[in-house]
Amino acid sequence: MMSLKVLTRFFHNQTPCLAAEKSLLATLRKKTGYTFTNCKKALEMHNNDLKQAEEWLKQQAQSLGWAKATKLEGRQTSQGLIALTVDKQNAALVEVNCETDFVARNKEFHKMVHEAAVSCLNFTQQQPESNISVTRFFMNDTQLKTLPTQDGKSLADHLALMIGTVGENASLRRALGVKAHKDVHLSGYVHPSGSGSSVSLGKIGAIVALKQLASKEIDLDKVGKELCQHIVGMNPKKIGTLSDKPAKDKEEETCLIHQEFLLDDNVTVKEILDEHEIDIVDFKRFECGENTSEVADQPLEYVETCQ
Structure with missing residues (x-):
């Protein structure tokens, strides 16, 4: 039989190994x-x-x-998140979908959405500059999957890894990259508001491109964010021009410049722009799960421009 002394030494020697393994x-x-x-x-x-x-x-x-x-490919992915990231003259809006709101709150899903936004921004940054005020790059799900990530893998690889972790279907739905000329300022906002990093996540997001008409000292970041809040809340369909007659019912107004400003309904968006001597060159709004046909089968290099 093993002596008590030997037995004690045996267990004593095993304890550090077990602790290290644990x-x-x-x-x-x-x-x-x-x-x-x-x-x-x-x-x-x-x-x-x-x-x-x-x-x-x-x-x-x-x-x-x-x-x-x-x-799980055929299972519907109607939930998800919108990601927004803005870096100087480049910005990206991305929609990633999942099956349930429970997974939309999952940290692994958040990492996936973050990765998609960063990859889209990197793609946009790498595109050549032009004299156009704003250049848009629309990407559908197939195009998004091919984008490389920071570790060299594709977004499709990261999506598969995330699906394997959470056990629920997910999809890269669409993305928009925006490249602005040096005299154009880009701002963005997502709702519900929440960031804490270079990428903000929410259910609705917007990007606005602003151009100053005079050398007036204003906080373009603040004004841009407020205009994005308005776009998120009021969902205008176009910027509009002075030749567009305002709608008789203010609740039905779809031209951005004629809408009552969300943060102060005593003034219109046009009056806000005039006050700050700025012009809206372009804007875009993404809402998670909305119906859209804008990204249908366009080549990745397809661009939409604004003078």
Whole structure:
């Protein structure tokens, strides 16, 4: 029989190993979010090498994601988020959909939407500058999937990985990249408002392009954000011109310049623009789940321009 002294030494020697393994397991679960069983298996297969175990888990999840994406492909994705990011003369609006609002609040889904917005912005930044005031780049789901991400993989790869993690269908629906001339200011806003990073997420988003008509000292970021709030809330269909007659019923007005300003209904948007001596060159609004045909089968390099 094993002596008490030897037995005590045996358990004493095993305790640090078990503690180290538990620590690795806890670290891997925290980093990846995968189950206890899968993380334990990954560590066992790779001799407790944390980096290799994590990579294996991601490969497995991506493989499962592709399978799940194929299996769940027909399931409706009516929920989701709009992502907005603005960087100087470039901006991007992206819509990513999922099946339920529960997953739309999931951190893995948020990471996917964030990745899609950054990839769209990077694509827009890489496009050549022109003398056009604003250039738009519309992308549909097929085009979005091919965009590269920061780690070199495609958005399609990240989507599969996310589907494998959350177990629910998801889709990259559409995106808009906006490139502005140096004398045009871009602003954006999403609702419900919430950011905390370079990418803001919400259910409705808007981008507005402004041009100053005089060298007046104004806070273009503030005015631009307020105009985007108006666009999000009032959903105008076009900028409008002075030749467009205002609607008889103010509630039915669809021309942006003739609408009562959302933050002060005593004035119109046109009066706000005149006060600050600015002009709206272009705007775009995305609402999650809305019907649209604007991204149907256009080539990726398709652009829409505003003089």
